[in-house]
Amino acid sequence: MDALTRRRFLVASGVAGGAALAAGTGGAGLLDLLARGATVPTDAAPTNTLVLVTLYGGNDGLNTVIPYADPAYHAARPELAYDPERVLHLDDAVGLNPVLRGLRRIWDDSRLAVVLGVGYPNPDRSHFTSMDIWQTASPVEPVTTGWVGRWLDTTRAAPEAAVSFEPVLPPVLAGATRSGACVGVGGLDLPPGLTVEAVAGLGRIEPGESQMQARAAAAYRDLLDVDRLVRGAEEHPDPVPSVDGPQVLTTGPGTRSVLENQLALVARCVEARVPTRVYSVSLDGFDTHAMALPGHEALLTRLDRALSSFVARMAGTEAGRRVTVVVYSEFGRRVRANASQGTDHGTAGPVLVLGSQVAGGCYGEQPSLTDLDDGDLKATTDLRDVFGTVLAQVLDADPDQHLGGGYRARPLPLLRPT
Amino acid sequence: MSDSLGLLLRRAGFGPTAIELTAARRGGPDAALSALTAPPGPDLGANTAPVPDLGPDVYAGRRDPTFEEKVRLEDLRTVQTGQLTEWWLDRMTVAGHQAVEKLVFFWHGHWATSVRKVRSPQLMLAQHRTLRSAPDFVAMSRAMVVDPALNNYLDGHLNTRQAPNENLARELCELFVLGHGNYSERDVREAGRALTGWRFSLTRGASVFDATAHDPGRKTVLGHTASLDAQSLVEVMVGHPACPRFVASRLWFRYASSEQPIPQGLRERMAQAFPAPMAMLRVLLADEAFRATAGSMVKSPVEWCVGALRQVGVRPSGLSPQDRAALRSDLDALGQLPLAPPNVGGWPAGAAWLTSAAARVRLRLAARIAGWAQTDGLNPEGLAHQLCVDGWTDRTYEVLKGSRDRRQLMVLGLVSPEYLVT
Numbered sequence: 001m002d003a004l005t006r007r008r009f010l011v012a013s014g015v016a017g018g019a020a021l022a023a024g025t026g027g028a029g030l031l032d033l034l035a036r037g038a039t040v041p042t043d044a045a046p047t048n049t050l051v052l053v054t055l056y057g058g059n060d061g062l063n064t065v066i067p068y069a070d071p072a073y074h075a076a077r078p079e080l081a082y083d084p085e086r087v088l089h090l091d092d093a094v095g096l097n098p099v100l101r102g103l104r105r106i107w108d109d110s111r112l113a114v115v116l117g118v119g120y121p122n123p124d125r126s127h128f129t130s131m132d133i134w135q136t137a138s139p140v141e142p143v144t145t146g147w148v149g150r151w152l153d154t155t156r157a158a159p160e161a162a163v164s165f166e167p168v169l170p171p172v173l174a175g176a177t178r179s180g181a182c183v184g185v186g187g188l189d190l191p192p193g194l195t196v197e198a199v200a201g202l203g204r205i206e207p208g209e210s211q212m213q214a215r216a217a218a219a220y221r222d223l224l225d226v227d228r229l230v231r232g233a234e235e236h237p238d239p240v241p242s243v244d245g246p247q248v249l250t251t252g253p254g255t256r257s258v259l260e261n262q263l264a265l266v267a268r269c270v271e272a273r274v275p276t277r278v279y280s281v282s283l284d285g286f287d288t289h290a291m292a293l294p295g296h297e298a299l300l301t302r303l304d305r306a307l308s309s310f311v312a313r314m315a316g317t318e319a320g321r322r323v324t325v326v327v328y329s330e331f332g333r334r335v336r337a338n339a340s341q342g343t344d345h346g347t348a349g350p351v352l353v354l355g356s357q358v359a360g361g362c363y364g365e366q367p368s369l370t371d372l373d374d375g376d377l378k379a380t381t382d383l384r385d386v387f388g389t390v391l392a393q394v395l396d397a398d399p400d401q402h403l404g405g406g407y408r409a410r411p412l413p414l415l416r417p418t
Numbered sequence: 419m420s421d422s423l424g425l426l427l428r429r430a431g432f433g434p435t436a437i438e439l440t441a442a443r444r445g446g447p448d449a450a451l452s453a454l455t456a457p458p459g460p461d462l463g464a465n466t467a468p469v470p471d472l473g474p475d476v477y478a479g480r481r482d483p484t485f486e487e488k489v490r491l492e493d494l495r496t497v498q499t500g501q502l503t504e505w506w507l508d509r510m511t512v513a514g515h516q517a518v519e520k521l522v523f524f525w526h527g528h529w530a531t532s533v534r535k536v537r538s539p540q541l542m543l544a545q546h547r548t549l550r551s552a553p554d555f556v557a558m559s560r561a562m563v564v565d566p567a568l569n570n571y572l573d574g575h576l577n578t579r580q581a582p583n584e585n586l587a588r589e590l591c592e593l594f595v596l597g598h599g600n601y602s603e604r605d606v607r608e609a610g611r612a613l614t615g616w617r618f619s620l621t622r623g624a625s626v627f628d629a630t631a632h633d634p635g636r637k638t639v640l641g642h643t644a645s646l647d648a649q650s651l652v653e654v655m656v657g658h659p660a661c662p663r664f665v666a667s668r669l670w671f672r673y674a675s676s677e678q679p680i681p682q683g684l685r686e687r688m689a690q691a692f693p694a695p696m697a698m699l700r701v702l703l704a705d706e707a708f709r710a711t712a713g714s715m716v717k718s719p720v721e722w723c724v725g726a727l728r729q730v731g732v733r734p735s736g737l738s739p740q741d742r743a744a745l746r747s748d749l750d751a752l753g754q755l756p757l758a759p760p761n762v763g764g765w766p767a768g769a770a771w772l773t774s775a776a777a778r779v780r781l782r783l784a785a786r787i788a789g790w791a792q793t794d795g796l797n798p799e800g801l802a803h804q805l806c807v808d809g810w811t812d813r814t815y816e817v818l819k820g821s822r823d824r825r826q827l828m829v830l831g832l833v834s835p836e837y838l839v840t
Contacts, residue, residue, distance in 0.1 A: 169773070169775055182773070182774060188778070189778070193822060193825065193829075194781065194826060194830075195822075198820065198830055199781070201813065201817035202817055205813075206813040206814075209835070210714060211714075212715070212716060212769065212839045213713060213835045213836065213838075215769050216772050217835045219773060219776070220833075222774040222777075223774035223777045223778055340485055
């Protein structure tokens with residue numbers, strides 16, 4: 001799976017990055033923009049910030065937000081079902097996976113919204129296509145822009161308006177004329193012997209060179225500028241917490257080990273009032289076809305730890321209290337377990353929304369476990385309603401203009417009115 | 419004025435070596451164009467890169483493999499796919515008939531099919547042979563319409579009289595033969611019916627026709643009404659005047675400019691040379707409009723990397739398995755791994771390759787390549803000669819002069835804007 005989704009991503013980033021350069025950072029590099037950002041008076045009203053957390057591989061929604069009271073849940077996956085007593089009850093029907101203790105505390109503070117049964121019409125079980133649909137918010141026809149990318153286009157956003165801390169830029173941040181920037185968590189990692197000065201030297205635009213050659217140069221300047229922008233965000237260096245030492249990834253160039261690191265960078269940027277409105281981070285490895293239980297629990301533990309420490313840290317500053325986190329995956333797993341104690345690709349799943357502005361609670365309807373579509377859940381909430389809500393309430397944008405396909409979003413009251 | 423012979427060799431192939439460019443200069447532009455488009459004799463370089471023997475598909479003749487068997491077989495396929503990819507990269511590097519070799523890669527991107535969906539490296543190799551051996555576009559289209567890998571990729575095996583699937587028919591119209599705007603939705607539906615009945619067999623490594631799944635009724639495509647099947651559909655499509663012009667514009671897009679449209683006059687002259695692709699390409703490469711695009715094309719990752727390997731004298735087959743895997747992985751991270759185009763539209767072009775994310779990977783791969791290469795005695799002038807760039811800008815020259823050692827000098831030259839854009 002990883003190859004497919006990752007692959008798609010890189011190319012999307014290619015398209016977008018080129019387009020963004022075409023839009024022209026001109027002579028004004030990102031450092032100039034940062035300099036302007038730094039002169040923003042500290043009493044200026046902070047803007048809302050969105051943090052998108054993508055769970056790659058298809059998170060098992062039924063074992064994340066568990067319909068513990070439904071006998072059909074226990075019947076369908078005898079070896080994978082959690083005992084009702086172990087589940088962290090949210091209400092008398094659903095509860096969180098036992099390892100999601102941090103999220104449970106956020107729920108208790110009414111800062112966690114759980115949108116149940118989110119999906120889209122005619123679900124596709126390919127990681128590739130389904131993730132594409134989620135990121136473009138276009139289930140009906142394939143498009144080359146992401147829903148955040150289209151927002152970057154219409155707002156004529158600066159390159160740092162949306163930043164990804166993933167290895168490659170996800171298509172959600174790809175617009176037609178603008179795109180987000182991609183910043184590596186591990187730092188610049190220039191090859192040994194190569195200096196920042198030399199790369200910066202290549203990034204200077206030479207008078208009289210062709211437009212395309214100038215763009216090639218600009219890519220090096222952007223590489224260094226965005227990196228500096230982010231790394232310069234913290235005045236008092238705060239080492240990124242190391243996570244269990246170096247890890248061997250089995251699913252390719254994923255980000256399994258670094259969600260905490262990614263979120264720590266986001267936290268630093270938010271606290272330093274970097275003018276980024278959208279951050280994209282991810283956790284990989286949810287494609288649990290076999291022996292799912294221990295693997296899934298380990299991933300959820302990691303997710304829980306990263307999210308709960310991030311949300312706690314964000315609550316400490318004014319800018320942080322305007323951050324909203326949205327957690328989603330390309331699909332859930334099938335209701336019934338397969339023969340290898342795993343689950344195959346499914347359809348709808350829960351979307352988690354967290355933050356100080358969030359109005360906690362369950363939204364939408366838990367899909368029926370007996371009224372299935374060929375063994376899979378029927379989505380009860382359209383993903384475009386969720387992202388439409390985010391566009392309207394976090395990014396102050398008209399959802400219908402950015403969802404495309406003429407879809408009229410039905411916003412959910414996920415955020416408290418400010 | 420930029421060096422038009424350098425431009426010709428850089429665009430027609432993956433990147434000339436200093437020796438090839440010097441030889442071309444000695445013979446002059448006409449001889450160079452002929453040597454590229456009609457190379458004499460067998461390709462001695464390519465002959466040193468024999469196609470790997472993959473054997474039959476790992477699932478050939480197997481029924482209902484267990485889960486554990488499937489895991490093992492899929493792992494085997496992944497290994498074979500890596501082997502095939504490395505072979506192709508090696509062949510691109512050592513091929514003497516560079517324009518022929520690059521045209522094969524062009525067709526791969528044109529009939530874009532990804533092993534990531536097809537899974538079977540054997541089917542991908544069969545398609546590769548088809549693209550390589552087709553004498554012209556008409557013959558190629560006849561073969562590709564029933565190509566097992568393409569049919570697998572575009573769900574042709576799901577296209578039956580009982581449940582038509584128009585995926586392949588649509589792409590045939592839009593991306594492969596006619597181009598957007600040259601057909602109607604009805605043409606797509608009717609073409610889909612004509613294509614019903616083809617499945618692929620992993621055991622036979624070929625497509626098989628199932629008459630019971632074929633719709634034998636009358637169809638109307640592009641104004642022709644008959645009981646069309648796959649072959650007669652192709653005849654109708656390649657006979658349409660939009661086809662030669664579409665192929666001409668795709669060649670222009672990849673060889674001349676991904677931003678400027680093909681000049682109409684050139685398009686018509688190229689269409690005159692249809693269906694022989696190399697003859698069409700020759701018309702393009704000889705045209706003034708082609709030379710006017712100098713400095714506007716970004717090398718795709720494969721062009722950049724293979725060109726660099728040729729120029730620094732490193733062939734993939736001479737590397738360790740780890741280094742070959744690293745090469746593939748970096749190309750993948752750059753967004754262009756042969757046999758795995760991102761979607762049926764093929765790879766992007768132009769500024770699309772110039773992201774800051776790609777810049778980071780390019781630095782990494784350039785450092786690998788420089789690590790494999792011999793850099794003794796290298797200086798900025800010698801590097802320009804070796805990499806066949808017209809010259810360094812003051813900016814890059816200054817950076818190169820300031821490099822700490824010769825290896826770093828080569829890395830900086832390989833990632834320089836002058837080397838990336840041609």
